[in-house]
Amino acid sequence: MNWIEIGREESRQKYEDYCATGNLGFSKDYDELRKDLVDLFSTALIKIGITEDQISQKNYSYQLDLQFGLKLYTTLNQKYGMNVRLAATDGVWRYLCSCVAPDLVEKRYGKDHPDRIWKKPKRLWLRVLWWYIYLSWQGTEEATEAILRDNSTDEILQLVDRCGRGGYRVGLYRELMKKNGTLDLAERRKNQLFRKMMVLNTARVQAVEPELTSGGNQGYVEALYSYFQE
């Protein structure tokens, strides 16, 4: 796959062109990827059992993020050679969101969300989904889905937005997501436990490197959790 990167101004222009004409303008090299994205999107809707106009109802927007995100992650990685290096490249996602699939982003967020299409590099929808799955990955799609099933869009925000100084500690985040996935649902919602654990973690990593503690990432996460238990 020959990935195309574009700058912010060009991306804005492309999206405005799309808004004005309704035409998508992307390279022929992306034809198959575009087709895959559309297929994955509709397959995700079918799996959830909703139509496009129901996306904003109930917790469906999260369900779409999860189901579409899982397939997006595995398809981009396996079929198109996506990796961390590319996934950290703003221009790659800007091209995907503003040129290849702005219509899909609009179906998810509605019309007025430039942040998700070109404006904010860390908020581009497809990028956020890729990183959400990458940072939660448990070895297989099924295992990953199992720990993410009961989350909400708040967990996506809490996880992906906390890049931290210098970058993500991927092993730690996967352990945190695993722990969160095993907690009682009512307890999670009531106390916003995940958010609290992430905030505490941000404070602790200033002084401690989680992987180097005696219990490793797993023991460190247990300690974060215990902190909030009576």
Place this chain on the structure above:
Amino acid sequence: MSESFSPYPLLGNEHYMIIGYASDCPSFSYMENFEEFPLQLESTGGTFSNHNGKISDPRCSWYPSTHGLTVRKTCRLAAAYHLFGEGGIASSTATIGIALRWISSKSDERGVVPFGTITKADSAKSFDVDYVFERGTLRGSLKLQTILYLKDAGTPKESEKYFAQQTGTILGVLEQEEFFVDGNGSVFPIAVIDAPGKALWNVYYNDASDPMQDKFESENVEIRLNKAHPNYDALKIESSMIESPLFIEVLSSALMVIVESVRESAGEDWENILEGTGFETGSIAEAVYYFITRLQWDVSSPSKTSASIKDFFEKGR
């Protein structure tokens, strides 16, 4: 390194001077068809220590997206026992670990590689680390920090309770190095635009950006040269700077605008920038900190800033 208040003793200059730390510049290589090839380091400026540079392949085959990267490094501690007990950074029965902390901030990923331990009984000791980064992991640069951390708190005596007790606590940074894996190591954001009727150049500065966090990239700050301007050819940007006094004038004025914009938008953080604390790697603030300290600019007033930037370019002629 930035220093902030800590409730327990950390590695300080007084320790560093007596523990006899020495290290070799890391060596880099890669595998291709089961064969290993060495990579070279090119200096990226000369103002840095030896442990910085751009990684390049004499065979022109290695690229961070297509090949892995093997890093090997050796370091030595001649008198590590000074780190233990009174006056040290851990109790006399503790075990201190040594690890390589890596950050590739442009790929949003970081990690640690532990590679040795030290106790009070150790005299001179040598440590080797050998680590492979998978292809497609690194982007921009690879920052390596050699750190000391608490591996085991031991059984501290009553008089040693003030030492860090939590395993995994970072006790100090012995060394920091940075190696560029992409581009030429100079990532100064300059763009050429086509804007008929507009000025020869301008500085784009995103006022909504947070200089302490946001990256020193064209997203937030950019010097824009207008190729539609009649004087554009006189810039001679393809030639060397010596041949283009106009380009030097444009650059020095543009840098002045950038420094002043950061001063304006940083507010109270400006003091932190001058001290080199509290900002993210690769941030706008870090770039300005670099200008001020490494290039020795005097930014105490706008006129002094302007004068010292111009002096800097004069020296470079």
